[in-house]
Amino acid sequence: MSPRWTGERTGRTPAIRLRGLTKTFGSVNAVDNLDLDIAEGEFFSMLGPSGSGKTTVLRVIAGFEQPTAGTVVLRGQDVTAKAPFDRDVNTVFQDYALFPHMSVIENIAYGLRVRGVAKAERLARAQEALEVVQLRGFAQRKPSELSGGQRQRVALARATVVRPKVLLLDEPLGALDLKLREQMQVELKELQRSLGITFIFVTHDQEEALTLSDRIAVFNAGKVVQLGTPTEIYERPSSPFVAAFVGTSNIFEDALARAVLGRGGTNSVRPERISLHSAPTGESTISAAGTIAEVIYIGTATRIIVDLDVGKRITVLEHNATASVESRASVSDRRGERVHAEWPPEAIVALDSDSAATLGDAAPAPQGPVGHGASIAPATASKIP
Amino acid sequence: MTSETSARTHPASAFLHRHVRVRLGLLLSAPLLWLGLVYIAALAALLITAFWTVDTFTGQVRIEWTLDNIVTVISGSLYQAVTLRTVGVAVVVTLIDIAVALPIAFFMAKVASKRWQRILVIAVLMPLWASYLVKAYAWRSVLSQDGIFAWLVEPFGGSTPGYGLHAAVITLAYLWLPYVILPIYAGLERVPDSLLEASGDLGANSWRTFRSVVLPLLWPAILAGSIFSFSLTLGDYITVNIVGGTSQLLGNLVYTNVGAANNLPLASAISLVPIAIIFVYLAAVRRTGALSNL
Numbered sequence: 001m002s003p004r005w006t007g008e009r010t011g012r013t014p015a016i017r018l019r020g021l022t023k024t025f026g027s028v029n030a031v032d033n034l035d036l037d038i039a040e041g042e043f044f045s046m047l048g049p050s051g052s053g054k055t056t057v058l059r060v061i062a063g064f065e066q067p068t069a070g071t072v073v074l075r076g077q078d079v080t081a082k083a084p085f086d087r088d089v090n091t092v093f094q095d096y097a098l099f100p101h102m103s104v105i106e107n108i109a110y111g112l113r114v115r116g117v118a119k120a121e122r123l124a125r126a127q128e129a130l131e132v133v134q135l136r137g138f139a140q141r142k143p144s145e146l147s148g149g150q151r152q153r154v155a156l157a158r159a160t161v162v163r164p165k166v167l168l169l170d171e172p173l174g175a176l177d178l179k180l181r182e183q184m185q186v187e188l189k190e191l192q193r194s195l196g197i198t199f200i201f202v203t204h205d206q207e208e209a210l211t212l213s214d215r216i217a218v219f220n221a222g223k224v225v226q227l228g229t230p231t232e233i234y235e236r237p238s239s240p241f242v243a244a245f246v247g248t249s250n251i252f253e254d255a256l257a258r259a260v261l262g263r264g265g266t267n268s269v270r271p272e273r274i275s276l277h278s279a280p281t282g283e284s285t286i287s288a289a290g291t292i293a294e295v296i297y298i299g300t301a302t303r304i305i306v307d308l309d310v311g312k313r314i315t316v317l318e319h320n321a322t323a324s325v326e327s328r329a330s331v332s333d334r335r336g337e338r339v340h341a342e343w344p345p346e347a348i349v350a351l352d353s354d355s356a357a358t359l360g361d362a363a364p365a366p367q368g369p370v371g372h373g374a375s376i377a378p379a380t381a382s383k384i385p
Numbered sequence: 386m387t388s389e390t391s392a393r394t395h396p397a398s399a400f401l402h403r404h405v406r407v408r409l410g411l412l413l414s415a416p417l418l419w420l421g422l423v424y425i426a427a428l429a430a431l432l433i434t435a436f437w438t439v440d441t442f443t444g445q446v447r448i449e450w451t452l453d454n455i456v457t458v459i460s461g462s463l464y465q466a467v468t469l470r471t472v473g474v475a476v477v478v479t480l481i482d483i484a485v486a487l488p489i490a491f492f493m494a495k496v497a498s499k500r501w502q503r504i505l506v507i508a509v510l511m512p513l514w515a516s517y518l519v520k521a522y523a524w525r526s527v528l529s530q531d532g533i534f535a536w537l538v539e540p541f542g543g544s545t546p547g548y549g550l551h552a553a554v555i556t557l558a559y560l561w562l563p564y565v566i567l568p569i570y571a572g573l574e575r576v577p578d579s580l581l582e583a584s585g586d587l588g589a590n591s592w593r594t595f596r597s598v599v600l601p602l603l604w605p606a607i608l609a610g611s612i613f614s615f616s617l618t619l620g621d622y623i624t625v626n627i628v629g630g631t632s633q634l635l636g637n638l639v640y641t642n643v644g645a646a647n648n649l650p651l652a653s654a655i656s657l658v659p660i661a662i663i664f665v666y667l668a669a670v671r672r673t674g675a676l677s678n679l
């Protein structure tokens with residue numbers, strides 16, 4: 001956990017503090033006893049598989065849903081019982097929820113109109129917001145006359161024009177194609193920086209979460225299974241679930257770990273940390289012989305599946321910038337080739353196999369580095385800024 | 386359409402496939418013919434009869450073209466008064482129905498659980514399965530001097546309105562309520578919940594959300610419902626007969642002229658009045674653009 005973002009350390013009141021938050025639908029525990037502090041100005045992402053409770057947390061923060069138990073505190077003020085219009089948070093909805101009977105400019109000015117801002121001023125401010133999202137000239141269009149990306153930007157302008165302290169975004173880029181998505185990611189990040197608003201961003205796209213966030217909470221079954229910076233989440237996943245969900249991991253369990261890595265427990269190695277050689281180089285202490293089973297060319301890199309002799313199939317990612325052109329030219333020829341997979345000891349991350357449920361709780365008590373891997377593989381700790 | 390597929394199919398069916406309008410025309414021709422004969426022809430007959438006259442001795446309709454009936458209806462003070470009263474009753478009934486239907490429909494569409502939603506839809510439809518006459522007579526009994534209404538309000542110093550225009554308005558509003566609730570309910574179902582949430586999220590309280598988001602989106606549905614209650618009231622005569630006391634609406638004038646007075650041409654002329662009013666109403670509704678959104 002980066003000291004930058006822990007309210008306890010800086011002594012600042014967090015933008016949002018959730019305590020014991022629980023929401024049940026019938027027999028489903030959508031959110032299960034969640035404790036979370038989100039700092040002022042933070043770009044905070046909630047990442048998790050479908051149905052893990054991300055949207056529910058967002059809806060409880062916004063006030064659309066009453067929690068079964070627990071409290072929502074906004075900047076030191078308990079708002080659990082307050083209606084959405086009494087909360088200083090705004091939402092960018094997954095389906096944008098633009099008012100179809102209003103023009104773009106009316107949509108954006110709506111929040112100001114409701115607050116009784118005079119017409120001239122609210123139109124000026126709406127126009128300004130429209131320019132921030134680069135939609136000048138679209139003011140008089142109806143939402144139905146806009147493309148998906150344009151609608152998304154209108155929704156963003158509508159939610160930010162009222163200057164909320166916290167902006168909740170529920171998979172706002174979900175409906176966009178890859179190119180537009182990447183462009184909007186950059187724009188979102190810039191907008192967040194220039195406005196200085198706390199962003200709580202829900203996504204199930206791990207790459208998006210890694211690129212955009214200051215911190216990420218990985219959700220599973222209504223609980224936060226790991227909380228940390230993108231580097232921490234990626235480099236030091238705390239459980240097999242996180243290791244597998246965020247990026248690809250080669251997971252070695254007890255017996256296999258002892259055989260290959262020379263240590264027990266559940267361990268993970270990222271595919272890009274593994275290199276393949278025709279003979280042991282002697283540079284690394286860890287070397288395992290195997291046979292190439294499959295070679296998959298994916299543009300920037302090549303994914304190579306290797307069957308280790310110890311009976312484990314691993315994935316290796318070879319960047320095409322570093323690999324020789326000859327080896328790329330004849331990818332299929334490499335199938336069946338004998339290789340030695342090697343990786344440095346610091347690439348091994350010990351995983352807490354019992355799901356690390358307690359990790360997610362941002363316990364108020366001061367604590368040292370949270371990563372469970374740190375005590376076993378000290379080399380990785382130094383890599384975290 | 387490629388040449389291979391059309392070559393293998395029958396030329397006629399290929400032609401129909403390409404000419405959607407012709408296909409549609411053929412499909413609809415039978416029901417349209419029926420509608421044309423029964424509905425349009427009957428209406429035309431009515432229109433024409435209004436320009437005929439009645440033999441005062443024999444009481445037979447004589448085909449003798451005249452504008453007398455129309456002039457009588459337009460200039461006669463009785464007809465003017467009854468027309469105004471009828472339109473007034475129709476407007477009041479429509480307003481009452483909209484005012485009552487909005488919260489009920491809102492509850493059904495946005496508040497009630499799925500289970501309750503189904504139960505409520507059935508509850509709203511149920512009165513439509515009972516005979517119109519039964520319902521009108523039920524209200525006659527409810528509103529009588531020793532009826533339930535009197536029994537309910539008398540402890541608070543109220544009294545039953547008795548039989549008259551008020552009773553007619555109440556009964557008509559009750560009778561047409563389902564026809565107003567259902568389109569509004571359907572319209573509300575089409576308004577996504579996220580729009581209401583977005584409005585609240587941006588700082589609007591419930592009333593504001595209703596005024597600025599729900600109502601504008603619901604206009605077409607409300608107008609559709611109002612067409613039902615308005616036009617059904619304009620044409621009604623039975624309810625007024627049963628609970629209306631001595632007051633008369635246009636429907637009653639038509640009824641007496643067809644029956645007791647045996648003056649079919651005049652009855653036709655009177656019945657043209659509500660038709661004309663409905664056309665004006667529809668034109669007004671059309672101007673708001675609501676019909677194109679239905």
Ligand SMILES: Nc1ncnc2c1ncn2[C@@H]1O[C@H](COP(=O)(O)OP(=O)(O)OP(=O)(O)O)[C@@H](O)[C@H]1O
Pocket residue numbers: 025026028029030048049050051052053054055056057204
């Ligand atoms: N209104 C509701 N009624 C009943 N169950 C619900 C309701 N809303 C959510 N749930 C359940 O709560 C759990 C969490 O749902 P939620 O929408 O928060 O997931 P999510 O993490 O946002 O998933 P996704 O990535 O698919 O959007 C799911 O099991 C879902 O079925």
Ligand SMILES: [Mg+2]
Pocket residue numbers: 054055056
């Ligand atoms: Mg969701």
